[in-house]
Amino acid sequence: MSVVQIKDVTKQFGEVTALQGIDLEIEPGEFVSLIGPSGCGKSTLLRIIGDLIEPTSGTASVNGKPARQARVDRDYGIVFQDAVLYDWRTVSKNIALPLELARWDRRRRADKVKEMLELVELNGFEDHYPWQLSGGMQQRVSIARALSFDPALLLMDEPFGALDEMTRERLNMELLQIWEASGSTIVFVTHSIAEAVFLSTRVVVMSPRPGRISETIPVDLPQPRTAATREEPRFFELVTQVREALHLGHDAERPAQPSEATV
Amino acid sequence: MSSGAPVAVQPVPRGGLGRMVGRRITDWLPAAVVLVATFALWQGLIVWLDVQEFLLPKPTSIATTFWDDKSELWHAGWYTFQEALGGFVVGSSIAILFALVLARWRPLGSALMPYAIAANAIPIIAFAPITNQWFDGGLTKSSKVAIAAVLCFFPVLVNTLKGLTSVRPQDLELMRSYAAGEVEIFRRVRIPTALPFMFTGLKVATVLAMIGAVVGEYFGGALNALGVLILTRSRLFQFNEAWAGITMVCLFGISLYVAVAILERVTLRWVPSTTE
Numbered sequence: 203m204s205v206v207q208i209k210d211v212t213k214q215f216g217e218v219t220a221l222q223g224i225d226l227e228i229e230p231g232e233f234v235s236l237i238g239p240s241g242c243g244k245s246t247l248l249r250i251i252g253d254l255i256e257p258t259s260g261t262a263s264v265n266g267k268p269a270r271q272a273r274v275d276r277d278y279g280i281v282f283q284d285a286v287l288y289d290w291r292t293v294s295k296n297i298a299l300p301l302e303l304a305r306w307d308r309r310r311r312a313d314k315v316k317e318m319l320e321l322v323e324l325n326g327f328e329d330h331y332p333w334q335l336s337g338g339m340q341q342r343v344s345i346a347r348a349l350s351f352d353p354a355l356l357l358m359d360e361p362f363g364a365l366d367e368m369t370r371e372r373l374n375m376e377l378l379q380i381w382e383a384s385g386s387t388i389v390f391v392t393h394s395i396a397e398a399v400f401l402s403t404r405v406v407v408m409s410p411r412p413g414r415i416s417e418t419i420p421v422d423l424p425q426p427r428t429a430a431t432r433e434e435p436r437f438f439e440l441v442t443q444v445r446e447a448l449h450l451g452h453d454a455e456r457p458a459q460p461s462e463a464t465v
Numbered sequence: 466m467s468s469g470a471p472v473a474v475q476p477v478p479r480g481g482l483g484r485m486v487g488r489r490i491t492d493w494l495p496a497a498v499v500l501v502a503t504f505a506l507w508q509g510l511i512v513w514l515d516v517q518e519f520l521l522p523k524p525t526s527i528a529t530t531f532w533d534d535k536s537e538l539w540h541a542g543w544y545t546f547q548e549a550l551g552g553f554v555v556g557s558s559i560a561i562l563f564a565l566v567l568a569r570w571r572p573l574g575s576a577l578m579p580y581a582i583a584a585n586a587i588p589i590i591a592f593a594p595i596t597n598q599w600f601d602g603g604l605t606k607s608s609k610v611a612i613a614a615v616l617c618f619f620p621v622l623v624n625t626l627k628g629l630t631s632v633r634p635q636d637l638e639l640m641r642s643y644a645a646g647e648v649e650i651f652r653r654v655r656i657p658t659a660l661p662f663m664f665t666g667l668k669v670a671t672v673l674a675m676i677g678a679v680v681g682e683y684f685g686g687a688l689n690a691l692g693v694l695i696l697t698r699s700r701l702f703q704f705n706e707a708w709a710g711i712t713m714v715c716l717f718g719i720s721l722y723v724a725v726a727i728l729e730r731v732t733l734r735w736v737p738s739t740t741e
Contacts, residue, residue, distance in 0.1 A: 252642055254638055254641055254642060273641075273642065273644050274644045276643060276644065278642070280639070280642045282635060282638070282639070284635055286633075286635045286636060286638075286639050288636065288653070288654070288657065289735050289736075290657040290658075290660075290733075290735045291735075299643075299653070300643050302653075303643050303645055303649060303653075331734075331735045333735075
């Protein structure tokens, strides 16, 4: 059974068609990246999977049930571009938020928070407030919170977009380790080609106005990925392939201009 | 704040109440110098220009009178402070309840808020002579409590409501992803977000509560009330005594303000500016 099943989804925001005719199936254990230029609707698609936005037409199902039911059942964890930590909660309390809402008792919460702090390597920071953390650390808290209730599906909306390159690469490695350890399915929105190729088992390339899927590229790089993966020839081939797919999708949206034809 | 920009890791603020409230003595020094200089200048100008006592007494004579009458002033001040505190508690509590209701049922809020804001502009103190008649001819505390409560109501209502509705959209989106109900959203997002706003309103209200109680007493009140004491003493040309009474009003007013400010610091430990 697919974890995510999107059937002929269209989304209108007033006059603007954000998404048109989207079909997408994601199998258990996949790491799927949605990549595309700004305005291609990749974040909108992620939010439709999470039932944070309703599609204008078409259906979205998660774990074989309507997306709404999956949200109510807390089948997925989500990580946003901003860490979206509550300023008035310590690191521990932020991680425990979904567990409090799920009515876990205090002891079980404390055990789980401890486990998650180890997973994202933030031991010793449990009593810090968000403003005392760096951007990378805040995002790790956000990931710990999303994973705390063991969701089968993790939705990530450009989670490392605001971080510097060094931090981003380190968190990429950490995310892959977490993915392997947890066995969850991940849908990952990004606008970095290298990040999409490095992380994913499949890259879904989207094009704008109206947002649609222009190409799906399976990533056949060996698992587990390491720092050396970024230097393999196959990595560069795939990066080139994704880049060309992005440009094709981008150029297809408008008729070629005479000046461009001569280039 | 939880913005994405990487920032240096800050040390954890440690220590209890004393650390949060007390700053280093050197931080207070400039303010202390200004205070002493102001009184010295006041004293000097009165002596130098030979200002009459009924216009402005010397700080030293006010201080002497204050010391001589301290027992009477304390009891009068305590009486008036009870009125102010009662009004503050009643007015602020009702305002917070109202804010919660108006934030929960937004159409009600849109229907009522324009009038609340307009009512905020009414000089409520003008009603003091009338409210005195509503409650026992003005001789008990209740009429002053009422004036103070009405004065406190609006700033607390407006600020708290502003806070309850100033929630970041992404904070709500996160709660939506957890399928959290309205009660959970209020408890875990709206109310914590509103607290700094609410305290701003409460601090304004402390000052208004003292004003309400004292001015209410100017229109008639118990003989042992501070407002009545100030009024009668100035009618009897006992200006040092009147000024000593005003000093007592200030001391009680400042105490109430400081108490709320301390409560704010203890409650809002997460706000960087309150832990610096």
